[in-house]
Amino acid sequence: MSAMSNSNFSRRSLFRAAAGMAAAGTLAACGSNNGRGGSGGSGKQLTQMFHAYGEAGTEQAIKRYAAAYKKANVSTQWITSADYESKLFATLLTKQAPDLFEFHPQIQMVKSGQVADLTDIIDPVKSDFNPADIKSHTVDGKIYGVRMIDDPQFFFYRPSLFKKAGVKVPETFDELMEAAAKLTTDKVKGLYLGNDLHAVVNPLIWSAGADTLNDKNEIAYHTPGFVEGLKKMRQLFTSGHLLLGAPTDFWDPSSLSQGLCAIQFCGMWAMPQFQKALGDDIGIFPFPKVTDAGKPSVVNGGWSMFVNAKGDNVDAAKEYVKWLWIDQKQYQEDWATSYGFHIPPRTSIANEATKLKSGLPAEGVKLSNQYGHFDNIGWTQAMIQGTWDVMANCVRKNGDPEKALDACDKTVNRELKKLFG
Structure with missing residues (x-):
């Protein structure tokens, strides 16, 4: 819901x-x-x-x-x-x-x-x-x-639009970017990830073969794979193929069902609304792998x-x-x-x-x-905000991912020390 x-x-x-x-x-x-x-x-x-x-x-x-x-x-x-x-x-x-x-x-x-x-x-x-x-x-x-x-949250898409554009279901983030480019027209953007991109931070980490924290409650997101993912997100953000500033956020099915985009990140809660609006012309796929070492992920x-x-x-x-x-x-x-x-x-x-x-x-x-x-109970508000800042600095602005992650590490380590000593 x-x-x-x-x-x-x-x-x-x-x-x-x-x-x-x-x-x-x-x-x-x-x-x-x-x-x-x-x-x-x-x-x-x-x-x-x-x-x-x-x-x-x-x-x-x-x-x-x-x-x-x-x-x-x-x-x-x-x-x-x-x-x-x-x-x-x-x-x-x-x-x-x-x-x-x-x-x-x-x-x-x-x-x-x-x-x-x-x-x-x-x-x-x-x-x-x-x-x-x-x-x-x-x-x-x-x-x-x-x-x-x-x-669960994943990508929803219109199979009819895929067929028309000659696009197959993406299995990698590169293929997702290519699909977004092919599906973009003067009226429709290829892809929508939500207005602030917060919803896809964790999938980007997981699909790059990393994690928020490991079993010992240590930082597990600061990897070359996640850095690569941030660079790709920046490329996508500036491509002109991403729907930005939509009237409703990612959790609401309107952007896809009203034809503003061809693919939308959303949640299973919206399935009945998608089906009501689009009938059988709706499919889903997980967040695709970002690197060869990664694998698809679902929040x-x-x-x-x-x-x-x-x-x-x-x-x-x-x-x-x-x-x-x-x-x-x-x-x-x-x-x-x-x-x-x-x-x-x-x-x-x-x-x-x-x-x-x-x-x-x-x-x-x-x-x-x-x-x-699933939720990691040790991943707190301040840590979440730290990764949002990374997304803002590297994707919305053209900041250096390594520097942004170093700043995030300080926040996360401070929290970890407070919670686990």
Whole structure:
């Protein structure tokens, strides 16, 4: 599920707002509408915070699930602002802090005592979760956060336009650049990667045969392959074949479905919208390998539910999370497949999800299984911002990749030292 289309910001990727961890003082209060005092249930008042998903019916679904819960009044803050992260982290510092909230697993939330240990509610069903989702939420053997949906991201394209231009599905980044050139006309750009290029930073790293961090939590992105990838991205950026300044960002399918481009980086959540707009004239492929040593990659983004460990209602919030995101399988499947397509993190639900069994969704699942990279809990906001800066300096501006990566290394090493000593 994508963000609201008034946002120029990726909601679905692994790349989060750097402002997220900053205590944006001016945003501290959510205004008078703090969403407390929902209907249904009795006794305890719980507040949950969600970013506004773009697909119709999502807000109603989350509120419908909450209304069915009888042990507490659960109200929902549905944050339409593009600043979901900065709003969330600013609000967590105030008395208006939500009892539970959705976000991505990040180790600083664990180290700062912001999120509650959910091992006791997840352990009984742990073997039913995708092991990669468990790993990405685990610190020192304890599990923080329940994954709600997995969101693979890849390239969507129009086979009819490929046929017309005599283009085959790219298997390398060079072929992607050639395809973008052949598909560009006076009305259509060959390729769209999102307005700020943030969504493709990690795929560029992975497809160059590198990684964000290695198993020892050391820098693994600063390689000759990634440098080569940055140079190729710069070439693409200046080629005239890349759609720049689109009306909506990468997570919204409009750029491709309305004919502004022939290939668009986007997420599996948008498949129903693509199919509605384009019928059978839609295909997908992973981010192609950047170097000979690299291999194709797929971002496996997604959202997880966390309990605010500093709130007044930790036990009640955990009980609600268990009820909804562990026990209520029908709601979990509804959330994953009725409003956009996502892969349910629970194997038992994924196996039963008929909408993902055939056609394009099944291909998306296959690409995710074959080439997917999940969240790394040690890859923090500041590190993410560091790689965004690299992209800005080397691709948007013509900076030296080695110098930009050296600057990024300083930021990342400072963070690593803070977190791991």
